[in-house]
Amino acid sequence: MTVAGWITIIFFLVALTALALALGRYMAAVYTSGHTWLDPVMRGPERLLYKVMRVDPTRGQDWKAYARSVIIFSLGGWLLLYFILRTQTLWSFTGLNPAGFHSGTWAVSFNTVSSFVTNTNWQYYGGETTMSYFSQMAGLTVQNFVSAAVGMVVAVAVIRGIVGRSGKSLGNFYSDLVRTVLWILLPGSILIALLLVSQGVLANLSGYLTAHGITGLTQHIGMGPVASQEAIKELGTNGGGFYNVNSAHPFENPDGFTNLLEMLSVLVIPAGLVFTYGRMAQSRRQGYAIYATMMVMFLGAVIVAYIAEAHGSPAQHAAGLHTGVINGSTGGNLEGKEQRFGIAGSALFDVITTVTSCGAVNSAIESFTGIGGAVAFANLSASEVIFGGVGTGLYSILLYVLLAVFIGGLMVGRTPEYLGKKIEAREIKLVVLGLLITPLAALFATALATASRAGRASISTVATGPQQFSETFYAYLSQANNNGSALAGYTGYIQPNAGNLGAHGVVFADVTGGLVMLFARFAPILFALAVAGSLAGKRVSPRGLGTMRTDNPTFVILLIGIIILVGALTFFPALLLGPLVQGLTGHLY
Amino acid sequence: MKRDLISTATGLLALTLLLGILFPLAITGVSQIAFPGNANGQQIVRGGQLVGSKIIGQSFQQPVVRNGKVQLDKNGNPVTVPDTRYFQTRPSGTVPADNAAGSSFANYGPNSVVTEQALAANVKSYLALERPYDPRLTVAVLPVDAIDTSASGIDPDISPANATIQAHRIAAVRHLSLARVHTLINAATHGRGLDFSGESGVNVLELNLALDRLSGGR
Numbered sequence: 001m002t003v004a005g006w007i008t009i010i011f012f013l014v015a016l017t018a019l020a021l022a023l024g025r026y027m028a029a030v031y032t033s034g035h036t037w038l039d040p041v042m043r044g045p046e047r048l049l050y051k052v053m054r055v056d057p058t059r060g061q062d063w064k065a066y067a068r069s070v071i072i073f074s075l076g077g078w079l080l081l082y083f084i085l086r087t088q089t090l091w092s093f094t095g096l097n098p099a100g101f102h103s104g105t106w107a108v109s110f111n112t113v114s115s116f117v118t119n120t121n122w123q124y125y126g127g128e129t130t131m132s133y134f135s136q137m138a139g140l141t142v143q144n145f146v147s148a149a150v151g152m153v154v155a156v157a158v159i160r161g162i163v164g165r166s167g168k169s170l171g172n173f174y175s176d177l178v179r180t181v182l183w184i185l186l187p188g189s190i191l192i193a194l195l196l197v198s199q200g201v202l203a204n205l206s207g208y209l210t211a212h213g214i215t216g217l218t219q220h221i222g223m224g225p226v227a228s229q230e231a232i233k234e235l236g237t238n239g240g241g242f243y244n245v246n247s248a249h250p251f252e253n254p255d256g257f258t259n260l261l262e263m264l265s266v267l268v269i270p271a272g273l274v275f276t277y278g279r280m281a282q283s284r285r286q287g288y289a290i291y292a293t294m295m296v297m298f299l300g301a302v303i304v305a306y307i308a309e310a311h312g313s314p315a316q317h318a319a320g321l322h323t324g325v326i327n328g329s330t331g332g333n334l335e336g337k338e339q340r341f342g343i344a345g346s347a348l349f350d351v352i353t354t355v356t357s358c359g360a361v362n363s364a365i366e367s368f369t370g371i372g373g374a375v376a377f378a379n380l381s382a383s384e385v386i387f388g389g390v391g392t393g394l395y396s397i398l399l400y401v402l403l404a405v406f407i408g409g410l411m412v413g414r415t416p417e418y419l420g421k422k423i424e425a426r427e428i429k430l431v432v433l434g435l436l437i438t439p440l441a442a443l444f445a446t447a448l449a450t451a452s453r454a455g456r457a458s459i460s461t462v463a464t465g466p467q468q469f470s471e472t473f474y475a476y477l478s479q480a481n482n483n484g485s486a487l488a489g490y491t492g493y494i495q496p497n498a499g500n501l502g503a504h505g506v507v508f509a510d511v512t513g514g515l516v517m518l519f520a521r522f523a524p525i526l527f528a529l530a531v532a533g534s535l536a537g538k539r540v541s542p543r544g545l546g547t548m549r550t551d552n553p554t555f556v557i558l559l560i561g562i563i564i565l566v567g568a569l570t571f572f573p574a575l576l577l578g579p580l581v582q583g584l585t586g587h588l589y
Numbered sequence: 590m591k592r593d594l595i596s597t598a599t600g601l602l603a604l605t606l607l608l609g610i611l612f613p614l615a616i617t618g619v620s621q622i623a624f625p626g627n628a629n630g631q632q633i634v635r636g637g638q639l640v641g642s643k644i645i646g647q648s649f650q651q652p653v654v655r656n657g658k659v660q661l662d663k664n665g666n667p668v669t670v671p672d673t674r675y676f677q678t679r680p681s682g683t684v685p686a687d688n689a690a691g692s693s694f695a696n697y698g699p700n701s702v703v704t705e706q707a708l709a710a711n712v713k714s715y716l717a718l719e720r721p722y723d724p725r726l727t728v729a730v731l732p733v734d735a736i737d738t739s740a741s742g743i744d745p746d747i748s749p750a751n752a753t754i755q756a757h758r759i760a761a762v763r764h765l766s767l768a769r770v771h772t773l774i775n776a777a778t779h780g781r782g783l784d785f786s787g788e789s790g791v792n793v794l795e796l797n798l799a800l801d802r803l804s805g806g807r
Contacts, residue, residue, distance in 0.1 A: 004781060004785045007785045008785055008786050011785065045607075052600075053595070053596045053599045054595055054596060054599070055596055068593060069593050069597075072593045073593075073596075073600070073601075075597075076594075076601050077601060080601050080605070126691065128690055128692065137609050137613045138605055138610060141609055141612070142605050142608045145604070145608045146604060174596050174600065177600070181604065181608070186607075186608070186612065189612070190612070190615075190616065194616065194619065194620070197616070197620040198624055200627045200644055201627070202628060202629070202630055203616055203617045203621070204621065204628050204629050204630075206629065208690055209630070209639060209642075211641040211642070212638050212640065213640065213647050214640060214649070214675070214798070214801060215650060215651045215672045215675065216651055217647070217648055217651070219641060219645075219648070219688075219689055220689060220690035221630065221641070222691075225613045225614075225617050227616055227628075228612055228613040228616040229613070243692050244693055245692040245693060245740060245741045248692075248694075248739075248741040249741050250644040250645055250646075250743065250744075250745055251645070255779070255782050256781050256782025256786035257782030257783055257786060257787075258782075259782065259787055260782060260783070260786045312733075313700070313704075314700050315697070315698075315701055315702075315704035315705040316708060316733070316737070318705045319705050319708035319728075320709075320728040321708065321712070321728065321733060321736060322729045322731070326750065327749075327753070328753070329732030329733055329748045330732075330733060330734065332733065333733075333737075334733040335697055335737040335738055336694055336697065336737070336738060336740050337737070337740050338740045338741060338744050339679065339739070339744055339746040339747060340745075340779075340787050340788060341787050342787050342788035345788070346740075361740075362740065364695070364697075364740050366698060367694070367696065367698065367704075367738075368699065369699045370700060372699075373699070462696060462697060462698070462701070462703045463696075463698055464701045464702060464703055465700065465701070467698040467700070467701060470698075488693075488694050582699060582700040587700060588700055588702050589700055
């Protein structure tokens with residue numbers, strides 16, 4: 001560990017909180033039709049989009065209508081993206097397929113499309129060896145924007161249900177979507193993209209380069225419109241890299257400064273939305289309490305991961321390597337990590353993208369130490385409520401808040417209330433269903449994949465012992481949580497050469513993963529919206545002496561306890577079999 | 590329902606145009622004007638020929654030639670050995686090594702025998718290359734970046750510690766003073782981002798090009 005490493009972590013926390021406070025306030029204005037400084041620029045495009053889409057923004061939708069719009073819009077996006085990916089060669093006339101790639105197989109396309117529509121960005125394909133620039137731009141980048149926007153508007157609808165005092169309407173889906181894109185995601189992405197290019201990220205449409213090295217070897221170098229996709233990949237917690245190795249690639253993430261910038265971009269919206277919530281609930285302390293909950297768990301994860309990675313791995317020690325920090329070496333477990341990020345910059349990035357549903361990586365999670373890897377597993381096991389994906393994190397933790405209020409109510413023997421609204425049997429049933437679907441999908445798929453020959457076909461040839469189970473478990477845990485990071489040895493696509501010709505998908509892994517992502521994305525959305533719909537019409541009772549407070553440290557502790565309890569009870573047996581076995585012994589398998 | 594279908598269809602087309610076409614093209618266009626070097630990958634041209642990208646690691650090994658023919662491995666890629674005249678980059682997990690059109694992780698697990706064997710092999714070849722020029726070198730003093738595989742497979746940097754060890758070989762092979770080599774290393778070394786984020790590193794391509802310039806092109 002180094003002083004600079006700890007300074008990086010502290011600087012990050014301070015900068016994030018400052019940015020999130022400002023953005024939270026701005027987003028609250030966007031979602032409550034307040035005034036923002038972007039109004040003069042965006043009002044025009046907004047009206048134009050409403051006109052084209054025949055949307056009346058003043059027409060409110062109840063939860064069922066809102067949910068129907070979410071599903072239909074996502075289904076439409078699914079079909080469009082599938083069409084674009086399956087007809088990759090058809091679009092070569094645009095000149096945006098310089099490497100002349102064909103389409104992948106149906107199975108890998110099914111997985112990829114489901115992955116991008118659900119904001120997961122799980123990638124069985126390799127970016128620079130299978131995707132044309134056209135597919136990356138018109139296909140994947142578009143879903144990066146709109147899948148993120150869908151998550152955010154669902155969160156906003158849930159907030160409106162919880163805090164609303166005017167009947168059944170949760171807002172208008174299409175209006176929320178358009179405003180999210182125009183006021184938040186697009187301007188943010190423009191800013192980040194240009195900042196990234198100024199530091200060395202690519203933005204071109206050239207063909208791949210052929211370089212003649214000074215020792216007589218040739219090197220082919222992938223090019224592309226990277227910056228635009230990179231920006232929304234982080235900001236929308238999507239995580240699907242332009243290149244196969246994602247943010248470890250120097251063209252996606254050239255130095256220590258861009259690494260910091262990308263980490264901030266990932267967390268700023270999920271963290272900001274928490275403050276947006278406090279403002280919309282007209283009680284900023286409610287937002288602070290949730291922020292504190294998330295921050296405590298986040299910080300714990302960062303510290304454990306950094307210490308574990310700085311210690312080094314059993315394989316390194318067995319090979320005789322010294323893993324301390326000596327004369328200008330990073331020390332620690334640098335296997336699968338880049339020199340320019342070092343240990344702290346890799347461990348912090350890993351925690352950030354696994355607590356959110358981003359899933360971008362700047363190092364190989366498979367090569368993390370047992371304990372460092374277990375942190376990633378634990379973050380996923382908490383069902384993406386530690387900040388979580390844009391929007392998804394907030395509505396998921398609000399379900400946990402309701403559960404905590406209910407359990408707290410049982411303990412003190414009073415009817416549970418949240419923000420003055422009574423939490424009754426119907427809401428709690430919906431909450432529990434909403435919270436259990438993701439773990440259920442993850443564990444069921446893992447069991448199926450572990451127990452079947454078709455599932456084991458995906459395990460990498462270099463994985464041995466518990467690593468084989470870890471790979472499988474992580475794959476379905478990540479897809480169920482719509483995260484998208486991977487122990488990347490687990491494969492769903494066998495590709496002998498660049499360009500998809502002669503390649504074939506591992507159908508079991510592709511289809512199971514795709515279905516898990518779709519199910520674990522849309523079922524919880526329906527339950528969350530149902531809870532919001534159920535709360536929307538309720539009367540608000542005045543706060544009394546016996547009302548349990550939900551904005552003080554006691555409640556924060558209760559909430560953390562319940563999140564850990566649910567996660568631990570669900571996942572502990574499986575975690576023991578994989579990463580913990582590796583982390584707690586120095587044994588080699 | 591019908592209203593949803595219309596809004597979805599028109600919305601997706603309009604947003605694809607805005608976010609999938611206009612946005613990337615605008616970013617690319619502005620970048621080409623404002624940051625042409627960065628936007629095109631910081632290409633390095635020497636003697637009219639593209640040598641590589643400044644921020645992409647490349648292999649400084651040389652092909653093995655036997656009976657006038659370049660030897661190929663089972664994948665059809667040239668068999669290579671380190672070129673002793675140049676600083677060497679980190680171990681790479683791509684096929685072939687340092688493949689910048691097909692980046693990939695090595696995915697070596699932390700508790701794996703396979704990993705231990707791969708690291709031991711890396712230690713062996715690193716010592717075989719450097720020890721003749723610095724007899725005090727043992728496995729215990731090797732910096733981890735010299736042995737551990739990089740994430741991208743195309744890491745452009747090595748640690749200053751790694752460069753310091755290789756400097757002995759470079760000085761001997763090129764008949765330079767060690768101090769001279771260190772001056773070049775320092776010139777190719779970048780610091781941390783904002784002085785604290787990440788790690789300092791030595792850009793190997795820049796360093797090797799500087800060495801060549803010193804000895805008049807080759």
